[in-house]
Amino acid sequence: MPPEQAVTPCTHCGTPTPSVGVALGIHVFCCRGCEAAYALITTCGLDRFYALRNAADTRPVTNAPHDFAAFDTEDFRRRHVRTVAPGALEADFLIASMHCGGCVYLLERLPRLVPGVEEARVNLHRGVLRVRWRDDAVALSAIARVLDALGYTPRPPDPTARHAARTQDERRELVRLGVAAACAGNAMIYAVALYAGAFEGIDHAHATLFRYLSLAVTAVALAWPGRVFFRNAWAALRTRTPHLDLPITLALVAGAVWSVISTLRGEGEVYFDSLSVLVFVLLAGRLLQRRRQQAGSDAVESLFSLTPPSARKATPEGLAVVSADSLVAGDEVEVRAGDSFPADGLILAGSSAVDQSLMTGESRPAQVARGDAVLAGTVNLTDAVRVRVERSGEATRLAGLVRLLEDAARRKAPIVLLADRLTGIFMVGMLSLAALAAGAYLFIDPARAVERAVALLVVTCPCALGLATPLTLTVALGRAARRGLLIKGADTLEHVANARTILLDKTGTITLGRPTVVRWVGDESLRPAVASLESRLAHPIARALCEGITVPPHLRDAADVHHTTGGGCRGVVGGHALIVGSPAFVRGSTRHTDTPCARALLAEAAKAAREGLTPVLIAAADEPAALALLGDAVRPDAAVAVQTLHQLGFTVGILSGDHPEVVATVARVVGIDPALARGGLSPEQKLAYVRARAADEAVIFVGDGVNDAAALAAAQVGVAVHGGAEAALAAADVYASKPGLSPLVDLIEGGRLTMRTIRRNLAASFIYNILAVIGTLAGFITPLLAALIMPMSSITVLSIALRGAAFTDRVRRPATRTEPTPKGGPAWA
Amino acid sequence: MGVIYVMVPAALLFAVAAVAAFIWAARSGQFDDADTPPVRILHDDDPSP
Structure with a gap:
């Protein structure tokens, strides 16, 4: 464990950053990327970003800059860029890391950050940024580089029609929900008139009018939005697989047939309001659930963003920038330091360190040299290498992982809304009970048979039951x-x-998930100089050595920096020669390795290596003077x-x-x-x-x-x-x-708390329903009284759901918790 | 109570008009993104350079 260090959040991304060294300013940065992003934002007067953003969502900008040269190619323009006016172009980009108001604020002020950009509009729902710019003023690759430097790596959107199809689906669902809501609302108004009429007295002609009106709106509700249930039920019947829409359809059809017969006969009760409300409530629950689920799943395709959009392919005329998906086996590409590999391949020339943590979970970079295999999506860290492409596109191991992922996601048991399931069963149960009651009363007291059955159906309207679960869940998910x-x-x-x-x-x-300096042995005063030297390199070890160190101005210039792959680097900082690298490398390039201090450091390094730490030896004035021990803390x-x-x-x-x-x-x-x-x-x-x-x-x-x-x-x-x-x-x-x-x-x-609330809620609505059923069958509850009691159960359920303690500060917490309490007041209101 | 034969269809017509307006709005994509506008409104008063 590291000794006590002052830990300050990075000014840009909030990553806790150990602040070492003396002259600390107000601003601390976890990495160079964050420092650059902060400078860019503040010089353009967009400081409000830091007030608006949700600090927990800002990610460090540690990625080495991507290469966007392919964005300027003819091929890319043809596929993704539209001309909206003479000289004005427009393109959409997928940006995965947009989450909060700060992102919208910053991205929509892109015209102030990049001269030549006319407008930038964000769609948070889809994670899309639409940019319009003047063709003669700025190149698209330049815009992309600025976005990348701010931590919003732009990707060209999926050219397939899938997005468009999904948008159409979402709109159709919304239309269905709107129609169902209007039908339910109107049917309820007519029902109120009919119930009031039953109490106050109503003209037979008026009652007939309202019945036919509710018949009409319910017919619309069933034929248009309600068709979804019928279609699913029919498909379930044909394939003989049970589906929750089957009981729902049964309930809808039974209720509709009963009510239509009553209407045509001009006597008996109608339940059109219950039917249309049921359609609306079920559709609303499904829409909410679908939206929640889809919000994140868009990112599946973004896996391919791990491969760079372009590659530098060797051609007889030299290196040419081509789009990565055009590569085929046998092509030769050059991958520079900091880029990720565009395809699986073998190293032809050069050697480098490769960050494979994405594929293997191994936190230490792997050394690769001629003949070694490299995988698409892994990052080349230190030196340019030539790679012969073996597999590209769909054949890469990365693409295989994506398929594995999709397959695993598909195999998951189909999601069944508890409320849907219960409501369907409940409706069927109630309809049969009502039919039984009516049948029984025909023998006991024929005059009251229909009234009792109706009261039963009204009083047990599944609103409360249907609402209980989705409402509690929605409240919990929001909090x-x-x-x-x-x-x-x-x-x-x-x-x-x-x-x-x-x-x-x-x-x-x-x-x-990244190496950090867990221990520093020897001369602490060398750290700023080491950081200055290492800030020239993209290697994770170099980044760890820079982390949280503010380099004083007189050490900013590092001269004669030479880097040896797999060894270390040397350079002159502030007039002093400095060698930083693996113990073997430093021993090989230093003269005085036999002093007591050097021997102690080398012994310490050997011990640390056995513990799984990575030792980095620092030599100043030709003598090992300090040792940094790095590990994944x-x-x-x-x-x-x-x-x-x-x-x-x-x-x-x-x-x-x-x-x-x-x-x-x-x-x-x-x-x-x-x-x-x-x-x-x-x-x-x-x-x-x-x-x-x-x-x-x-x-x-x-x-x-x-x-x-x-x-x-x-x-x-x-x-x-x-x-x-x-x-x-x-x-x-x-x-x-x-x-x-x-x-x-x-x-x-x-x-756990949410499920407890749901169970309490279901219990409440079941107890209510059982009491109501007993009351009705015993004859205490008339249809009118039933209509008055019905909303009471909904209100009970509503208040139980809203009073649930899940995800609020009222939850008792173990005293050992150390995390800071989140900002803002209690999450409920 | 004859007025009911005028008022109820009139109310229904209003409802149909509202539903038609909603369908038009949904189909023209006005509800596609419900996440950005509530955030954007917070910083629309930002002075332009």
């Missing part, structure tokens, strides 16, 4: 979102409440969160692609039984393990990488943690926008 937990499916909370097993990914979930809240999870009755395990020994060490540190910590797993093995566990019990899986995505989809509840890959986000049921494991505790407590 959770305000606390930084985005829950995609309503059924997720049900699974969360049932789960007793939680499996965690290591890299990025329990640990920070455990998140500060991990141990407390694991302890709380144990207290909540969970079995906590680790699934990781990292080396088993490293995994065991981390397990010991956070207090997880090492027997439950499994390391060295491939994405397929993770998926298989989660699937096997998920077959027996509800499992929560927490991860952040592409290698976790399939397992996230396969688990009953997949939780993607802050800073994870878009693929993980897409596959997960829950996205925690706060870093660390403490949001998990929030989620589990909230899920």
